Amino acid sequence: MLNKKEEVEKLSKMKKNYILLIIKASLVTGSLDILFAFANAWWSAGISPERVLQFIASGLFGKSAFQGLPAIAFLGLAIHYFIAFCWTVLFFFVYSKFKILSGINFCKRYCMVFLSGW
Numbered sequence: 001m002l003n004k005k006e007e008v009e010k011l012s013k014m015k016k017n018y019i020l021l022i023i024k025a026s027l028v029t030g031s032l033d034i035l036f037a038f039a040n041a042w043w044s045a046g047i048s049p050e051r052v053l054q055f056i057a058s059g060l061f062g063k064s065a066f067q068g069l070p071a072i073a074f075l076g077l078a079i080h081y082f083i084a085f086c087w088t089v090l091f092f093f094v095y096s097k098f099k100i101l102s103g104i105n106f107c108k109r110y111c112m113v114f115l116s117g118w
Helices: 004-045 049-067 070-097 106-115
Strands: none
Touching (some): 004 070
């Protein structure tokens, strides 16, 4: 039986691991998603990755995002990862609340985490 201090330390460690898992999942999801977006834009229309990132940033800045400033492309990338992080957090909370999702076998769970970014 754990005493109160050990129990608090165990819960703190579990919370830290959970947060790290969410961060890692959002980075993987965001990276794969943006790489697929770059490949799709390049192969289908010859659009550069910088233009894709400017398009993402245009959600905040409108047409001025296409002025050619490199910082806008980096901001587009940051916005993209923020969106991926938000969807990942939402998925983790929804996943933990619905028992039907937690009953799915091991392989399908990871496919669902991967697909949650789309």
